[in-house]
Amino acid sequence: MSLVAQVDRATPSAFARGRRPGELTGGASLGLGIGVLWLSLLVLLPIAAIVSTAFEDGLAGFWDAVTDAEALSAIRFTVGAALLVTAVNAVVGTLIAWVLVRDQFPGKRVLEVVIDIPFALPTIVAGLVLITLYGPSGPFGINLVGTRAGVVLALLFVTLPFVVRSVQPVLIDADREVEQAAASLGASGFTTFRRVILPTVTPAVLSGAALSFARALGEFGSVILISANLIGQTQVSSSYILKMIESQEPVAAAAVATLLLAVAVVVLVELDVVQRRTARRG
């Protein structure tokens, strides 16, 4: 769950007598000041620097930078791949969550742990891991290095847990009697799924999907080895930004970075709206 949603739930109460609930004390104000200063130096200023550098040469400069042929093909490919990966995750992630919650079989706990591996594994190691199996010397004779399919595979790997972990708790809490009632009234398995289960899990699927979209859009480490970074083919936006900053073209780097940033903010806001709506309903 996002921090914003968690904070929304917290309701500060009066700590000391004679104070309004949640009123800042002297010490707390000092702490807050330090925290906000730290956040400004760490997050706000750097982000402001990106946006202001992107528009250093005006709107036209920004437009030129993001419509540059190489930039455009990297952006198109990244967005397309992220959308594809998000769609796959929404379906397969929900399915895996379902199996983990409703099914009992030996080795389920192992499966639980394996699903967390993509989160804990360093991204560069994830890339190496995929190349070993789906690279030039892989045992299956499938070589995905330098292909768009390889990039999609890497993105699927790193985003696997998002939908699973967001849907799982909702399924655990879901009332099974409603499903049984639907079945006893003659609803088929598919109808029960569509009319009873799907409406319950949809907000969770959406928020998991949004997170995996944001992640896929900005992914770098796991993709870099398997993509071989072919310009106009398998180059992702992150690689393009890195290349631009290293070739001393900060405006080009910042412009594409601003675009990614804007999409991330839109996704987070949408996520917040979904979570608030669900919280109100529940």
Next chain:
Amino acid sequence: MDARVRRARRRTTRTAWVLRLVAIGYVLGLVALPVVSVVQHTFADGLAPVWDVLTSDDFLAALRLTAVVAGIATVLNTVFGVGMGVLLVRYRFWGRRFVSAVIDLPVSISPIVVGVALILVYGTYGWFGGALEDAGVRVIFSVPGMVLATVLVSLPLVLREVVPTLEEAGVEQEQAAQSLGASAWQRFWRVTLPTIRWALAYGVALSLARSLGEFGAVRVVSGSVAGESQTLTLYVNDSYQELGADAQRQAFAAAFVLMAIAVALIVVIAALRPKEERS
């Protein structure tokens, strides 16, 4: 039992089998098999070559740097996470939602963007970079920059664990301690900290795992000079890109170490999770 229900049950069972196989097959093919094959690949020529890599100067330097950077970043994030957690849960102030949204943002954006943002502020030609260098402080292409990048990519991990636990715990015990004459510091060490310890441990483990494995953001701000500004993840990348059998072996040996640490941390995290939920 009604025949229709029985039929429905049987159908679900068949569907359940299909779903189970799809789920297991997907996770096996995407995660488990590749991970196993890396282990196999690493030890294809036995233990000796792996040991040679793990005792080489460049590897040890990378290991040391990774430990330093991840260690400092985790400490900073823990202090920030606990402090900010208390503030966000116990107090109401203007911009409270905005602050939490800002803390959430860095993990949702590309690590490359994080690195570039730091360069634009603290790099030689950045907003503060020139002034800092005149004062003799080098941030980018040096350890402070790598620490900042690592802090950013794991910023909300401790906080997200601490906030719900603090909220659930409420303030009664702290108030009781206060009425018995405990100072703010005593209340924090004796009441608040023990209450959130499992959530905190979980958050710290997550944060450490993320910090040890950060690649993109560190790649942008480090310069990656072997033996100097190369963390383990950069060592894996640089070795792999070098090509040649020796370099490959280095990449796989270092990747194996990172993977072993990651798996160990997942096990710790999995062990911590139920405790946290029970409390």
